[in-house]
Amino acid sequence: MAKPTARDLYDPTKTQFIFECPGCGQKYKVAGVQIEDEEEMACDDCNTVFRIRLRDDYRSLDIITIHGPTGAPLGPAETEERQ
Helix, strand or coil: CCCCCHHHHHCCCCCEEEEECCCCCCEEEEEHHHCCCCEEEECCCCCCEEEEEECCCCCCEEEEEEECCCCCCCCCCCCCCCC
16 A cells, blocks of 8 residues: 555545554544544543544554543533643
8 A cells, every 4th residue: 555645635535544542542443534634622521632643654653642631520521621
């Protein structure tokens, strides 16, 4: 298989990623077209906020924790102040 390129990220049949939330281990599956490099995301299960970083080979991701689980009931994740 040829090495993926940045253009392949726009083809969901060529680039898919499976990764786990660093806080609780919930698994996510996304196509390259669904994410951006350095995108921040909040876990649906535990509210951990993490950053998705694409590696240079476009075949794998690094997941960096920004804020750990809040322990609060789930609410809107994109607010000025997290509860």
